[in-house]
Amino acid sequence: MPVLVVKDGPGPGTQVPSQLQRIPIPLLSPTSDCTGKTVKGRVVHKGPLVSMGEDNYVLKTVIQEVDSQQNMSLEHSSINIILFGVLAKDYSESVSQGDMLLVTGFSVGNSPTAQKDKLHACNLQLAGDDAWMYVWPSTVSLRASVPRKITSPASTEVTKAVKVVKYTYVPLSDLKPGVVVNVYAVVTFFKQPFRTKGTDYCSTLKITDQSNQKVGCTIFCDKLEEHPKIFKMGDIIRLHRVKTQLFNGAISLLTSHGFSVVTFDGMVGSPVVPRTSSESFKFGEEDCQVVEALRTWAANQSLVPAQPCVPLSAVQPKTYFDLTCQLLAKAPVDSSCTLLKVWDGSKCPHPLLDVFVEPNTLEGCPTLSKDMANLTANVLVYDNHVEVARQFKPGSYLRIYNLHAVPGASRLPSNDSGQSDQTGHLGFHLHGGTSYGRGLRVLPEDSPDILDLKKILETFSESDINDSSMFEVWSTPPESFGTAPDEIATERTCDHTVEQVSLAEVKSRSPPQVFHVQVQLKSYQPQRLYQSLKLFCHKCKTIRDVPDDVTVEGLFSEAQKDVGPCNNGYWTLVLPLPREPPSESPSQTLTLLMSSQLMGNGKAQELIFLMGATLEETCRIASAYSNIVPVTSPQGTMTPLDLSAPFLFRGTKRYYGCKQCSQLKVGESLGEGVEVWDEKSVADALGVQLLQYGLLMKLELQDGTGFLEALLWRDAESFFHVSAEDAAADQEAQDRVQETMDRLCPPGSSTAERPWMDLCLSAYTVEENGQRRACYQICHTGTRGTNPHTHPHATPRDT
Numbered sequence: 001m002p003v004l005v006v007k008d009g010p011g012p013g014t015q016v017p018s019q020l021q022r023i024p025i026p027l028l029s030p031t032s033d034c035t036g037k038t039v040k041g042r043v044v045h046k047g048p049l050v051s052m053g054e055d056n057y058v059l060k061t062v063i064q065e066v067d068s069q070q071n072m073s074l075e076h077s078s079i080n081i082i083l084f085g086v087l088a089k090d091y092s093e094s095v096s097q098g099d100m101l102l103v104t105g106f107s108v109g110n111s112p113t114a115q116k117d118k119l120h121a122c123n124l125q126l127a128g129d130d131a132w133m134y135v136w137p138s139t140v141s142l143r144a145s146v147p148r149k150i151t152s153p154a155s156t157e158v159t160k161a162v163k164v165v166k167y168t169y170v171p172l173s174d175l176k177p178g179v180v181v182n183v184y185a186v187v188t189f190f191k192q193p194f195r196t197k198g199t200d201y202c203s204t205l206k207i208t209d210q211s212n213q214k215v216g217c218t219i220f221c222d223k224l225e226e227h228p229k230i231f232k233m234g235d236i237i238r239l240h241r242v243k244t245q246l247f248n249g250a251i252s253l254l255t256s257h258g259f260s261v262v263t264f265d266g267m268v269g270s271p272v273v274p275r276t277s278s279e280s281f282k283f284g285e286e287d288c289q290v291v292e293a294l295r296t297w298a299a300n301q302s303l304v305p306a307q308p309c310v311p312l313s314a315v316q317p318k319t320y321f322d323l324t325c326q327l328l329a330k331a332p333v334d335s336s337c338t339l340l341k342v343w344d345g346s347k348c349p350h351p352l353l354d355v356f357v358e359p360n361t362l363e364g365c366p367t368l369s370k371d372m373a374n375l376t377a378n379v380l381v382y383d384n385h386v387e388v389a390r391q392f393k394p395g396s397y398l399r400i401y402n403l404h405a406v407p408g409a410s411r412l413p414s415n416d417s418g419q420s421d422q423t424g425h426l427g428f429h430l431h432g433g434t435s436y437g438r439g440l441r442v443l444p445e446d447s448p449d450i451l452d453l454k455k456i457l458e459t460f461s462e463s464d465i466n467d468s469s470m471f472e473v474w475s476t477p478p479e480s481f482g483t484a485p486d487e488i489a490t491e492r493t494c495d496h497t498v499e500q501v502s503l504a505e506v507k508s509r510s511p512p513q514v515f516h517v518q519v520q521l522k523s524y525q526p527q528r529l530y531q532s533l534k535l536f537c538h539k540c541k542t543i544r545d546v547p548d549d550v551t552v553e554g555l556f557s558e559a560q561k562d563v564g565p566c567n568n569g570y571w572t573l574v575l576p577l578p579r580e581p582p583s584e585s586p587s588q589t590l591t592l593l594m595s596s597q598l599m600g601n602g603k604a605q606e607l608i609f610l611m612g613a614t615l616e617e618t619c620r621i622a623s624a625y626s627n628i629v630p631v632t633s634p635q636g637t638m639t640p641l642d643l644s645a646p647f648l649f650r651g652t653k654r655y656y657g658c659k660q661c662s663q664l665k666v667g668e669s670l671g672e673g674v675e676v677w678d679e680k681s682v683a684d685a686l687g688v689q690l691l692q693y694g695l696l697m698k699l700e701l702q703d704g705t706g707f708l709e710a711l712l713w714r715d716a717e718s719f720f721h722v723s724a725e726d727a728a729a730d731q732e733a734q735d736r737v738q739e740t741m742d743r744l745c746p747p748g749s750s751t752a753e754r755p756w757m758d759l760c761l762s763a764y765t766v767e768e769n770g771q772r773r774a775c776y777q778i779c780h781t782g783t784r785g786t787n788p789h790t791h792p793h794a795t796p797r798d799t
Contacts, residue, residue, distance in 0.1 A: 003087065003090040003091055003094045003095065003133045003135060004132065004133065004134045004135065016038075016102065016134055019036060020036055020037065020038045020104055021036060021037055021038070022037070022038045022039070022040055022102075023037045023038070023039060024065060025039060025041060025063075025064075025065045025076070025077055025078070025079050025120060026065065026076040026077055026120075028079065028108055028120065028122050028124075029108065029122060030108055030109060030110055030122060032108050034106055034107060034108060036104075037104065038102050038103065038104045039063075039079075039102070039103050039104075039106065039124060040063075040066065040100070040101065040102045040103075041063030041064050041065050041066060041077075041078075041079070041100075041101060042063060042064050042066055042098065042099070042100055042101070042258075043061060043062070043063055043095060043096070043097050043098060043099045043100075043101050044062050044063065044064045044078065044097065044241075044257035044258040045061060045062035045097065045257050045258075046059075046061050046092075046095065046096070046097050047059055047060040047061060049088060049089060049092040056085065057083075057084070057085060057086070057088040057089045057092075058082065058083070058084055058088055059082075059083045059088035059089075059091060059092055060080060060081070060082055060083075061080075061081050061083070061091070061095075061101075062078055062079065062080055062081070062119065062257060063078070063079060063081060063101050064077055064078040064180075064257065064258070065077040065078070066100070076120060077120075077180070078119045078120060078257060079111075079119060079120040079122065079123060079124060080111055080113065080117070080119055080120070080123040080124070081103065081106075081123065081124045081125075081126065082123055082124070082125045082126070083126050083127075084125070084126065084127035085127055085128075087126055087127065087131055087133070091133065094135060095133075095135050096137065096138065097258075098138035098258075099135050099136060099137050099138050100135070100136035100138070101133060101134070101135055101136075102133070102134040102135075103124065103126060103131070103132070103133050103134075104131075104132050105126065105128070105130035105131040105132050106124040106125060106126050106131060107124070107125045108122050108123075108124060108125075109122060109123055109125055110122060110123075111123040167182050167240065167282070168182060169182050169183055169184050169290070170182065170183055171209060171210070171211045171213070172185060172207070172208065172209050172211050172213035172214075172215045172251075173211035173212070173213040174211070175213075175215065175244045175251045175253075176244060176251075177244050177245055177246040177251060178243075178244060178245070178246075179243070179244050180241055180242065180243050180244075180256055181241075181242060181243075181244060181253075182238075182239065182240045182241065182242075183207075183209070183238075183239050183242065183253070184209065184236070184237070184238050184239075184290050184291075184294060185207035185208060185209045185215070185236070185237055185239075185294070186207060186208055186209065186234060186235075186236060186237075186266065186294055186297075186298045186303055187205055187206070187207055187230055187233055187234065187235045187236070187237055187263075187266070188206045188207060188208055188214070188233055188234075188303055189205065189206035189233065189437060190203065190204070190205045190206070190228075190230045190233070190437055191203055191204045191205075191434045191437050191438075191439065192388075192401065192434065192437070192438075192439030192440070192441060193219075193221075193224055193227040194384055194434050194439075195384070195387075196220070199222060200220045200221060200222055201220070201221055201222075201223070201224050201227060202218065202219065202220050203218075203219045203227050203228065204216065204217065204218050204219070205217040205218075205219070205228070205230070205237070207237060208303070209294065209297075210293075210294070210297050215250075215251055215252060215253060216247075216250070216252040216253070217239070217242065217252065217253040217254075218252065218253070218254050218255070219255050219259075219261070220254075220255050221255070223277075225277045226277055227261075228261045228263050229263050229275040229276070229277075230263055231265075231399060231441070231443060231447065231449060232266070232309075232322075232399070232449065233266075233303070234266035234267070234298055234303055235263055235264065235265060235266040236263065236264040236265075236266050236291050236294050236295065237261065237262075237263050237264075238261065238262045238263070238264075238287070239253065239259075239260075239261055240258070240259065240260045240261070241256055241257070241258040241259050241260065242254065242255060242256060242259060243255070243256040248560060260276075260278055260281065261276065262274045262275065262276045262278070262281060262283065263275045263276070264291050265447075265448055265449075266294075266295055266298060267295070267448060268295045268296060268299050270448045271448075272288045272291050272292065273446075275444075309321070309322045309323060309324045309399070309449075310322065310323065311323075311344055311346045312325075312343075312344050312346045312347065312348040312375070312377055313346035313347055313348060313349065314346075315348055315350070315405050315426070316405065317350065317405050317406075317407040317426055318405065318406075318407060319404075319405050320402050320403065320404050320405075320436070321402075321403055321405070322399065322400065322401050322402070322403065323342070323344065323398075323399070323400045323403050323428075324344060324397070324398070324399050324443070324449060324450060324453055325342040325343060325344045325377070325397070325398055325400070325453075326342060326343060326344070326395065326396070326397050326398070326453070326457060327340060327341070327342055327364070327392055327393070327394050327395065327396050327397075327398055328341045328342060328343060328364055328376065328394060328395075329341040329362050329363060329364030329394055330362070330363050330364060330389065330390075330392065330394065331357040331358075331361040331362045331363065332361060332390070333357065333380070335386075336382060336383055336386060336432075337380055337381065337382050337386065338380075338381045338385075338386045338389045338390055339355055339357055339378060339379070339380060339381075340378075340379040340380075340381055340389060340392070340398075341364070341376055341377075341378055341379075342376070342377055342379055342398065342400075343375045343376050343377065343457075344375075344453060344456070344457075345375065345453065345456035345457050346375065346456070347375050348377065348426065350407075350425075350426040351425045351426065352376075352377055352378065352425060352426055352427075353378055353425040353426060353427035353428075354378070354425070355378040355380070355427075356748060363394060364394030364395070377428055378427065378428065379400065379403065379428045379429075379430060380427065380428065380429050380430070381430045381440070382429065382430060382431055382432045383431075383432025383433070384432055384433065384434075385430055385432065385438075385439060385440060388439070388440060388441070389440065392442060396442050396443075397442065397443045397445070397447070397450045397453065398440055398441070398442060398443065399440065399441060399443055399449070400430060400439075400440040401436075401437050401438055401439050401440065402430070402431075402435075402436045402437055402438035402439075403428050403429070403430055404428065404429045404430070404431060405426055405427075405428060406426070406427045406428070406429050407425075407426055407427075433548075433549075433550055435549070435550070488518075488755070488756055488757065488758055488784065489743060489744055489755035489756065489757050489783060489784055490719075490744075490757040490758055490759060490781050490782065490783050490784060491758055491781070491782060491784055492516065492758050492759065492760045492780055492781055493718070493760075493780050493781065493782055494514075494760045494779070494780035494781075496514050496516065496760065496780075498514060498515065498516050499516065500516045500517060500518055501515055501516070501517060502517070502703055502704075502705040502706075503517060503519065503701060503702070503703045503705050503706045503707065503708045504705035504706045505705075506708060506761065506763070506776070507706065507708060507774075509763070510774070511763035511764050511765050511774050511775075512762075512763060512764050512765070513763045514760065514761070514762055514763070515760070515761040515763065516758070516759070516760055516761075517701070517703065517758075517759050517761055518703065518756055518757070518758055518759075519701040519702060519703045519708075519756070519757055519759060520701070520702050520703065520751065520754045520755070520756055520757065521699055521700070521701065521702075521744045521745045521754060521757065522700040522701065522702045522707060522745075522751075523699075523700045523745065524697055524698065524699045524700065524741060524745060525697065525698045526697070529697075529734065529737050529738050529741065530734065531545075532695050532696055532697050532737075533545075533546045533693060533694075533695065533724060533727060533728050534546065534693070534694045534695070534696045535656050535691040535692070535693060535694075536691060536692045536693075536694045537658040537660070537661060537689060537691055537692075538692065539658065539661045539689055540658065540660050540661050542658070542660065543694070543696070544691075546656075546693075546728060547644060547645070549615065551644070552615050552645050552646065553614065553615045553616075555641060555642055555644055555645040556613070556614055556615045556618070556630065556641070556645065557614070558642075559630070559632040559641050559642070559645075560612060560614075560632075589612055590610070590611075590612050590613055590617070591610070591611040591612050592608055592609070592610060592611075593608070593609035593610075593611065593631070593638065594607075594608055594609070606626050606627060606677045607626075607627045607629065607677050607682065607685075608625055608627065608628055608629070609629050609630075609631045609638065609666075610628050610629065610630050610631065611630075611631050611632060611633060611638070613630065618630055618649055619649065619652075621649075622649035622650065622651060622652075623651060623652070626650065626677060627648060627649075627650055627677050627678075627682055628648070628649040628650075629647060629648055629649075629682065629686070630645070630646070630647075630649070631666070638666050639664060639666060640657075640664055640666065640686060640688070643656065643657045643658070643659045643662060643688070644659070647683070647686065647688050648679055648682050648683070650678075650679060651729075652729040652730070653679075653725065653728070653729045654728070654729070655679045655682075655683070655690065655691075656690075656691045657683065657686075657688035657689055657690060657691060658688075658689040658690075658691055660689075661689035662687060662688045662689045663687040664686060664687045664688065665686060665687040666686060692724075692725075693723075693724035693725040693727070693728050694713065694716065694717075694724050695712070695713070695716035695717065695720070695722075695724045695727065695737070696711065696712070696713045696716070697711070697712045697713075697716065698710075698711055698712075699711075699712055699778065701759075702751070708776060709776070710759075710761060710776040710777060710778050711775070711776070711777045711778070712777070712778045713777060714777060714779055715778065715779045715780060715781065718781075718782050719778065719781055719782055719783060720736065720737050720740055720783065721736070721782065721783065722736050722737055740783050743755070743783075744757065744783075757781075758781070759778055759781050760778070760779050760780040760781050761776050761777070761778060761779070762776065762777045762778075762779045763775070763776050764776075764777070
């Protein structure tokens, strides 16, 4: 059962028997006659050697038909091979990924993993004395080569020779689904790699070439460093062995076995330097010419932004921008936020936010001159970007994508000291998620993108950087926002005639009771106030979180897979859907459905059903119509989306339904007798149990006699003078809630500086795990000094 390895050139050894006939991988089937047949292909995957006992081994490998890159799909041209016994051990020691392999003496069986790995429906099994394998190492020419049997890896004599491989590159306009190809292209959009739910990292790209075809590409790699090193739109990318697939009517690319990638700077005139983590790759004069041609074409097509990054000196409030900068210091804020102190040598025209952190938490150089203090920007990095940011080393050069300039950003999560209200100061936030390419990465020292930045920063002398006067600026909190101790920040609105008591007395009495107390706010949760928004069902009394845009977008994407012809008597208008950016699924269509009954009443535009749109497109359309209901059509029947997603869009507002209590119905007889279409009438017409927005917070109160935790839920809207429904759709309403909490619990303030509150507390009992305990809720209370906001909606009530 030998493994035979080829050496270059003529010489002694066993020739491949001439009577053997080669059978192409795509033609293999369980009924194939394997006698006197061989199968040949390149090793694209080599699994681990598994020991089942003494001299009992199993190993799985995958080979691919050598000419499959041009005209064969991966599903038919790549096949699993299962090796048994000593043959598996010999293979493990002698064969590497990329080698050419010829096998004989095999049997063909059905592959149990075909549905999962998308390879050939069969597999090859090799065991026993009749199984032979001939191997051409990837460093050996296939011409004039003779196989030679080896007895051990130590005796292998392989003459090193450069293998000349000619790669064929396919224009994006010529791509066909189901094949493995090589392409050169210009990057028009990209997202930084992010961790999937498994062990891989995923990154997405949009690319184009001289054929003007726009194609999406999804890349999965085990290691972060194996992803394409793309620094800006307009970079050139070379992809080897990517599989084409049809998704939503458009061709896209996906990594396959043997995938490799090389990128280049896209700027005309810059050196053509390959960027890759691969230790061996082919790059010659012909590749250089292709890169230069793509650069010139992209520049003439205006594909490369004129100003890919914005310096701090040109930043405007409320904008999103890319920033190239140097990292001076960093510090953790909490588990979901990290502070980066950066500069680019320019001065922002707006006052910048001061962020206090404990000096012993800063990593890097916290000491700059006073002149340079005004050049330092504090960047707050959130959620999935924290893991990446914590690996950065001070002194490295960064590019931060989709950074948000937030005016009046005076808040930090879990910041209990050293932070004052800085209304009008500009803060920089890198929000969570990967929308719009949001992310950050380190730029290499030799990157053309940082040459100008280095020259600017070098104008500041080393003595400036070591000036200890800046230490005080970063480690000393600004003046705290204070409120006179005798000022009362809230007022009770109830008619209860009860005496004011201390928290200690409240805790000593048994519920149910109502109390009047005068207290201060010690802390509150959640610190990120958008997390206080909840959805409440009056019928089953359940409360759930409001899903984020990433979750909702995923539900919309899933719904698009079920889009098909809808035959239910509705008037239908099918429109070609222009994509933004235009590279996404250009053949996708948008379907508008209107009730024939409403059309007869002249109210067709008051309720529109929308099929085939993304979340972003739905929001744009909703801004022009009163009521937009996103639907799908599995098996030709129109139905609303999964109720985890909004069932109705009204302008900027979204409405959700209860999965448990809704009984969905969409029929021709729609809304009989309805005079005005609003969220309630639409919900009734569709059989949806409407969920109501609410605000839920936990406040820790103190008064000198003790501490007490109380919920703010039932009367939260009247407390903040803000509708929870408005807070879900309007940033201004969210800011009013935050401003109120900053006034009641000023960041960095001491107990003496916090205002007092007159509250009405309702005490009640709940049962958990068979035990009853007292709980408290703030009710019949409103804040002073804010503009009341009228909200017509009912307030969620406790049960």
